[in-house]
Amino acid sequence: MLSSSIRRALPRLTTPIRTFAQGPAAGGTISDDLLAKLGSLSTQALVDGLWVMGWPSAQIDGARPLHPSHKCCGRAVTLNFVPARPDIAQDKPAGGESPEYEAFEKCGPKEVLVMSSVGPWESVGGDIKFLRLKQREVGGLVTDGSVRDTDEIINYGFPCFSYSTTARQGPAAMQPWECNGVISVSGVTVRPGDAIIGDQDGVVVVPAKVAEKVYSIAHGREVIEEIVKEELTKNPGPPGKFYPFMSGKIKVDSPLGQLLASKGITPENSNQFEGSADW
Template sequence: MNDINEKSDTSDNNRARASRLDTATLSDALDRFGIVGQCTGIKPRDAGFRLCGRAWTILYGPPTTPPGTVGDYIDDVPEGSVLVLDNAGREDCTVWGDILTEIAHRRKIAGTVIDGICRDVSLCLSLGYPVFSKGHWMRTGKDRVQVESMQVPVNIGQARVMPGDLLVGDADGVIVIPRVHEERVLAAAEEIEAAESAIRAAARAGMRLDEARREHRYHALQTKVGA
């Protein structure tokens, strides 16, 4: 996996490490420690989209009377962050559209992850701005949902996300690495990646795949510690 937005925060070494790993490898590392960080059902709007950054979270809820806003927060989000929007998985109205995409892209935000849907997909595709969601549809969230709170714990595809957690997204979906566990998860993922690279190299050199896998403990790479 290529480095993703690494230059926007060169002081964050773990973010740079995460940007070099794919979600499949990180998923195996999470499994090793029994951590649920795989965001079920959250997919990129384009298979080429990739993101890596720290979570800046928003929780949505039902509207008040009169209703609050869906999204007047964008200018407060730091460059390089991943916007994480918890709309309780709703697919009947959106919380992200073309104005937010344009400004987020201009402000060099790393991407947007939504437990719910977005709209105006054509702009995120043309700009190359990464949006990951359950789907897309045109119906507005105005007067249907509102921002409940910001920078609080949220849920994305059955995975808990805290402000500042690392998120990585690619063609396979989105992974959340809890900040409190990121050092050991990243170390395990790097070990898994090295083992799989060694297996491929051995197979290319003529070794039988089953032998290469056995030599590098392929079938136990993701096994839960203590199992």
């Protein structure tokens, strides 16, 4: 305990200590309609949308689809693992009260469980644990760790994206510690409630707070890219005449600007042109 003289010498705190808000509401809420629209886009378009806005990389490189058919779209429910230690194992709530089962129960068809592993080859779970995710009809599972019992998980039918597969036991290396905190997955920050979109090219995290703007940019880019592909199919030639382009900086008198005008896309109805950006 500090002596009274030392306590008197310490400066008084005049402002309260600030903490960051957590939970889905802190970062904004993505409506079902917006979630469906984000899920209609490719992961490439979403990455490009965030890139145009100057946001950090949002692709989780350490998560690949367990099966070629797997695609996911949902709001993030997060789970953080920490390295195993005897006191951590003792202090973690036991059985069904464990943070991982707390996270499982928050999941449904429009949620994606995102699990932050302590290493790419460590197991975040297998068939018995993930049977509950099947029962919850989870929208997907994403982890930068590995999963066990691969055939059984594929049979469960929910989309799964992981670094790899393994026969290792997870509890020997790590323990689930926190549900719905802000986590890092392959160096990408995931906040509860963010949109998680996964396809054959990987998994992208769309921050809830800017999801509407990301969709607007990404959707506009996909429309333009389809027009460019259509033109190059009809009139074969180097793509460099039209592509690549920067959203918000397309010049009206450029070859791409003229091509878009012929399809009815102009600064009056698109935010892709120079001076028309709204981000």
